[in-house]
Amino acid sequence: MATVMTQKNEAPPQPDLAALLDLSHDTIFIRDGATGAISYWNAGAARVYGWEAADLAAPGGYGRLQSRCDVPEETVLEELVRTGHWQGGITRTARDGSEIIVSARWAARLRPDGSLGEIVETARDVTVKAVAAEELRRSEYRYQNMFRAMAVSFWELDFSGVKGLLREWRDMGVEDFSAFFAADPDAVRRVMGATRIVDVNEKTLLLFGAADRAELGDTVERFWPRDSEAVFAASVVAAISGKSNFEAETKMLTVDGREVEILFTCSFPPECMGRGNVLVGVLDISGRVRAQEEVQRVQAELAHAARVATLGELAASIAHEVNQPLAAIVNFGEAAKRWLNRPEPDMAEAAAAIERMIGDSRRASDIIGRIRAMATKSVPKPTLFHPCEAVKEAVQLVRHDMQARGVALSIAEVEAVPRVRADRIQIQQVAVNLIVNAVQAMAQVPEDRRALVIRTGLAGDNMVRIEVQDSGPGIDPVVADRLFTAFASTKDSGMGMGLSISRSIVEAHGGTICGRGNEAAPGATFSFTLPVAEMTADDAAGACTAAA
Known part of the structure; x- marks a missing residue:
């Protein structure tokens, strides 16, 4: 390491202060509080605002920046006079007309008469950060508006408690969670109990029959019937598998225990999953399901009518198919009677004839059964x-x-x-x-x-x-x-x-x-x-x- 040595009693060299300040990424300048003339303007300020020091040196030079503080100017001046300091956000117009947002600190020296003398400002360009923050604020505003106003039930859920359960099961050697949940329904109920409700919209309260958010409770478990556990489990598997969303039709329970046919959708954006947040949408499809059931009922009625009409067209063919085994039964019955009426009854031949009678009886029964099945009006199975x-x-x-x-x-x-x-x-x-x-x-x-x-x-x-x-x-x-x-x-x-x-x-x-x-x-x-x-x-x- 090099060391600068000086002669005894020799003063060390003085650094060039202006050159050092030019190395700063922050903007630094000094202005006259009364005239607005800027007496010092570092390289950082020139880079951010596009103005050179000579452009702002005359009285009124500060005005060219068109500064707008985030609080009234009177408040800023009062604080400067009273304390000698102020800090806050300022929006300015650069030389090219673009807006620059800075986080500034002012320090002022007062004149003997109490008026403002020189004011030193150090500031950092936060334009990108401020714009991003404003966009985030607007995005959240839009999200909240949609969350509240949409005609879909929205749930914001906290999934962080589930992470601990999944970690515990992984430590136990579980790798295939689809198979694990299928084999252990109680594990699915534990996950439901660990999924906490953060917020819901008005449509959720209306759909699930709750007077207010508190009536819903803390977790989602009460809203999932046993028959719908597989869908909930599949949504959890989708989340931990890195999928962006999940959708399925299922049933959920209202506060008073009624079942509602719903379309269940989940969104798993990475930025939210990192915090354990999940957004769920629930769409009531009861009306559509009822309409589908009615269409199926009418189709079944038409199909039944068509079957009956077809049987009518095939009446001769059906009669022939039934008559064949019936005629055979009669013939075999008469043959068996003859075998039994002989002076020495032939029991073997009679038994064989009776067996054939039984076979043809079953054949006739099968034919009649098929006809009856086609003629019967029943729910498709x-x-x-x-x-x-x-x-x-x-x-x-x-x-x-x-x-x-x-x-x-x-x-x-x-x-x-x-x-x-x-x-x-x-x-x-x-x-x-x-x-x-x-x-x-x-x-x-x-x-x-x-x-x-x-x-x-x-x-x-x-x-x-x-x-x-x-x-x-x-x-x-x-x-x-x-x-x-x-x-x-x-x-x-x-x-x-x-x-x-x-x-x-x-x-x-x-x-x-x-x-x-x-x-x-x-x-x-x-x-x-x-x-x-x-x-x-x-x-x-x-x-x-x-x-x-």
């Missing part, structure tokens, strides 16, 4: 089943009609298909409708050309496809664009509801339905898809094929 089985059951209802019209049926063996989760009767209804339409369409072609092919197989995106292909005249271009629209029909006596209802049924199950003309041969192909249910080992072992 999704179950797991193999779609090819539903197709075969549909074929049984129309087999006699096909035979009477000379239609050659082929159920193509394409590939094994897994189970679907749907209402079996409604899927049968769609299949019956497509088959009946195909059979009726082929009435216009010679009997030796009437061929019906039914295929079941896998489609893309985990879907099962059922196709019904006929050899009829194809699709009339007049109605091609309106095939699945209500009241569009090519039949003289048709109402045009069958395909429309089929479309509603298929789409309600998450599938699609379409029709097209055959490319390489006459006729048309109608097909619909259904989502595959989650595969299990039993599904893989018992997947049905399309073979009949």
Whole structure:
């Protein structure tokens, strides 16, 4: 380290004070309190305001800065005279016309007559900080206005208490919180109990039936029924997984215990999550849910009416299907009687005949059961089943009609298909409708050309496809664009509801339905898809094929 040595009794060199002050990032200047002439102006002031010292040296030079203090000027002058000091915010106009905001400190020297002499100012440019603070204030003002005035229930929640629980569980080795919450519902209730309510808007009080904020309580736990725990757990997992938001439809409880259908949304901005704050929006969708339920009820009524009408059209075919096992029962009964009336009764043959009677009785019962199921008006009940089985059951209802019209049926063996989760009767209804339409369409072609092919197989995106292909005249271009629209029909006596209802049924199950003309041969192909249910080992072992 270098050391500057001086001769004994020699005075150290005096630093250049003005040069030292020019090194400061702050603005420093001295002005005359009476004339406004600026006698000292450092480099920092020149850099911030754009004025040079010579521009402000004359009387009135200070006025060129157009200074506006954040308190009245009289207050500033009174404090300077009384204490010799003042500090506060000042907005000034720079040489280029821009506004500069500084945090300033003044020190004044008074003249013998008590008037202001020189005033020394040191200040720091806080323009960026002040603008940011003002923007933040305006943003918070806008946020508060939206928070209070929106017709959506808003909750500001404190998530910080949950962090401790999550830390505790991580220390215990928990890594997959989705599985953890699914296995331990009580853990979800603990998280709810640790999620504190910071603030709510007026819409929240109205929706949840609270007279004031205090009636809501401290935490959100009381508002979540057991059936909705999975949605709350999923929102927590979304938050800790770094997602920006979460949305789901669920139910919440009001103060008096009523269930409300709601759309639950959460926002997880990083700057708020760092403080543990979460903003939740709750939209009442009870009206929409009721409307959807009413639409579903009307669709179910139409589907039922269409099933009954279809059964009426197939009355002869159904009668034939029922008569066959009944006639067989009579024949086997008479045979058993003859075996028993012989001089030496043949018990083995009689027993065999009786077994066949029982088999045909069950067959007749099954046919009647399928007919009764289609005729019964009931709420749709999704179950797991193999779609090819539903197709075969549909074929049984129309087999006699096909035979009477000379239609050659082929159920193509394409590939094994897994189970679907749907209402079996409604899927049968769609299949019956497509088959009946195909059979009726082929009435216009010679009997030796009437061929019906039914295929079941896998489609893309985990879907099962059922196709019904006929050899009829194809699709009339007049109605091609309106095939699945209500009241569009090519039949003289048709109402045009069958395909429309089929479309509603298929789409309600998450599938699609379409029709097209055959490319390489006459006729048309109608097909619909259904989502595959989650595969299990039993599904893989018992997947049905399309073979009949």
